[in-house]
Amino acid sequence: xxxxxxxxxxxxxxxxxxxxFGQVTTAGPAEAAVPALPALPAETAGAATDDxxxxxxxxxxGGADPSVIKVGDLYVSAKSVDGGIAVRSASTLEGVATxxxxxxxxxxxxxxxxxxxxxxxxxxxxxxxxxxxxGAAHRTYHISSVSPDTGYSAATKVALPDDKWAIDGVPFxxxxxxxFVWSGWAGDTNIEQNLYIARMSGPxxxxxxxxxxxxxxxxxxxxxxxxxxxxxxxPIVDPSGQLHIVYSANGSWSNxxxxxxxxxxxxxxxxxxxDWYKSNGCLFGSHASTMMSGWxxxxxxxxxxxxxxxxxxxxxxxxxxxxxxFPTLFHAVAKGTPYSWANRYWYSGTxxxxxxxxxxxxxxxxxxxxxxxxxxxxx
Numbered sequence: 001x002x003x004x005x006x007x008x009x010x011x012x013x014x015x016x017x018x019x020x021f022g023q024v025t026t027a028g029p030a031e032a033a034v035p036a037l038p039a040l041p042a043e044t045a046g047a048a049t050d051d052x053x054x055x056x057x058x059x060x061x062g063g064a065d066p067s068v069i070k071v072g073d074l075y076v077s078a079k080s081v082d083g084g085i086a087v088r089s090a091s092t093l094e095g096v097a098t099x100x101x102x103x104x105x106x107x108x109x110x111x112x113x114x115x116x117x118x119x120x121x122x123x124x125x126x127x128x129x130x131x132x133x134x135g136a137a138h139r140t141y142h143i144s145s146v147s148p149d150t151g152y153s154a155a156t157k158v159a160l161p162d163d164k165w166a167i168d169g170v171p172f173x174x175x176x177x178x179x180f181v182w183s184g185w186a187g188d189t190n191i192e193q194n195l196y197i198a199r200m201s202g203p204x205x206x207x208x209x210x211x212x213x214x215x216x217x218x219x220x221x222x223x224x225x226x227x228x229x230x231x232x233x234x235p236i237v238d239p240s241g242q243l244h245i246v247y248s249a250n251g252s253w254s255n256x257x258x259x260x261x262x263x264x265x266x267x268x269x270x271x272x273x274x275d276w277y278k279s280n281g282c283l284f285g286s287h288a289s290t291m292m293s294g295w296x297x298x299x300x301x302x303x304x305x306x307x308x309x310x311x312x313x314x315x316x317x318x319x320x321x322x323x324x325x326f327p328t329l330f331h332a333v334a335k336g337t338p339y340s341w342a343n344r345y346w347y348s349g350t351x352x353x354x355x356x357x358x359x360x361x362x363x364x365x366x367x368x369x370x371x372x373x374x375x376x377x378x379x
Contacts, residue, residue, distance in 0.1 A: 051081045051101070059334065059345030060097035064252075065116040065168075065232070065306045066329040066346045068096060069314040071126075076148045078119035078128050083107050085117045085128060087149045093310055093327050094348055102149035107132065111141070111155070116232070116306070118170045120314030127203060129158065131167035136188060140169040142204045161198050161210035164188065168306075171200055172235040172316045174243050179270060180206060181213075181245055183231035192216055192228045195247060195262070197270055211271040213245065214262055220281050220290040221249035224256045232306040238353055238373035239322040242266055246375065248305035249282070250290075255339040257303035258285030259330070259377065263359060265370050277359040277370040284330070284377035292374075300379050301332035301347060302339055307377075309351070325350035328377065350378045 052062045061079075068077040074089045077096040084106035088099040105128070107114055112134035119128050125144045132141055132155070140160060145152040160166050160182070169182035178200040183193045195214040201207040216228035232248040243264040250256040261279040268275030281292030286302040298304060307330035312318040320326035328351050333343045357374035 051079065051086070059332075059347050060094060060329070061346050062344070063346065064331040064341065064344045066308045066331060067116070067118045068093065068308050068310045068329055069119055069121060070310055070312050071121050071148065074148070075310065076119060076121075076126070078117040078130075080114045080117055080130065084114060085130060085143070087119070087126075087128075089148050093329070097346070104128070104145070104149060104152045105143050105155065109155070112137065116168050118168070118314075120171060122171070122173075122313070122315075123203075125203075126152075127171070128152070129169045129171065131169070136165055136190070138165050138167055139163070140166045140182060144203065156204045158204045158206075160184075160196075160206055161208070165190075166196075167193075168232050170233060170235065170314075171203075172314075174235070174237065174270065174316060179235075181233045181235060183229075183233065183247075184210075186212075190227050192225075193231050195230045195233050195245065199271075211273070213270070213273055213276050214247065214278065216249060218278065218280075221260065223287075223290060224251040224254040234307060234309060235316045236309055236311070237316045237319040238263075239319075240266070240373060242372050243270065243316070244373075244375075245276075246283075246307070246309075248307075252303075252305060253341065255286055255302035255333065256290065257305040258282035258287075258290060259305055259307055261359075261374060263370060263372055263374070265366075266372070274365045277361065279374060280360055283375055286335070295376070298332075298335070298379055300335055302335050302337075304330045304332040304347070304377070304379075306331050320353070322353040322355065322373070325352045325378065330377075347379070352376050352378075 075093050076089045079086050086101045086103050088096045090096045090099040111132035115131040117128045117130035126148050127144045131138050140158040141155040143152040165185040166182050171180050180200050181197045184196050194212050196210045198206040198210045199208050214230045216230045222228050234246045236244050245262040249260050262276045265275050282290045284304050286298045288297045310327050328349045331344045333339050337343050354374045354376045358371050360369050
């Protein structure tokens with residue numbers, strides 16, 4: 001999440017959740033629990049470390065909201081910086097931190113704050129989707145080029161159904177259909193951020209309605225809020241062919257920020273909310289009290305979130321096979337460092353598909369349980 005998201009003055013950063021739901025059929029490696037950091041005031045835009053290569057070893061570059069894909073032998077990243085969007089390309093994932101920066105778009109039209117660019121490569125074009133605007137005016141835009149680091153088009157607004165506040169959007173193909181998933185508001189006021197999905201008919205057009213697939217209604221994703229948040233959706237297909245939307249929950253201004261999962265049941269309809277099953281807690285986070293049973297909190301960072309899977313061309317159908325760890329990037333704050341937007345860095349990590357994992361729910365239509373792949377994240 002970007003640093004100025006309607007959150008000035010929110011200070012409830014030290015709350016700790018007390019609810020953990022669900023079970024898994026297998027357990028992961030043990031890690032030590034860590035205490036919550038003290039409450040800190042929310043920060044404003046303009047992180048001092050933004051876009052500076054790290055000297056700390058593990059983190060890569062200052063800032064938030066990593067987006068990296070692999071095209072051929074190159075890793076290509078997009079980042080909000082300098083009043084626009086910059087692209088870097090490198091032969092290794094970690095190399096994007098120090099690769100030459102190419103500013104591919106600037107907000108010459110004065111759209112406003114530029115947040116969370118998401119890069120994909122589709123139909124022979126590099127396409128970057130990002131949010132821009134001020135306050136309630138944030139909407140999603142698109143630029144494209146045949147080259148990763150030059151020649152991008154002017155920004156075109158993505159025509160999403162209902163034309164409401166919309167951020168963190170990403171396109172993907174599943175079941176022979178092009179889709180778009182994003183974080184948005186139900187109405188015109190900042191009550192909560194939900195995850196929505198719509199069918200795409202073109203790079204900047206959709207067809208039909210928007211459908212809510214997740215709301216921040218579980219206790220473990222309401223530890224820090226007002227507004228409560230589901231954001232930063234990242235689609236990926238698991239080895240059995242089931243679609244996942246892996247997202248971030250709890251306020252990004254808090255070290256309670258964490259990563260969770262939505263899994264579409266086998267043969268399910270992506271537009272039907274009750275065909276989605278939610279992990280029963282955070283899968284990657286820094287507080288034991290909000291982690292899914294069998295998942296352990298981080299050792300080295302606080303508040304990990306807004307990740308990327310670095311998939312080939314951003315294609316969810318190219319999701320990694322089971323068995324081996326695969327690379328990820330996420331943003332977080334080094335443990336022992338005051339949690340603030342200014343202290344966020346991109347970190348490299350790994351993930352692995354975790355089989356035979358049960359997600360449980362109650363008092364909703366459909367089966368109460370769904371068994372399938374989940375994810376384990378490693379720093």
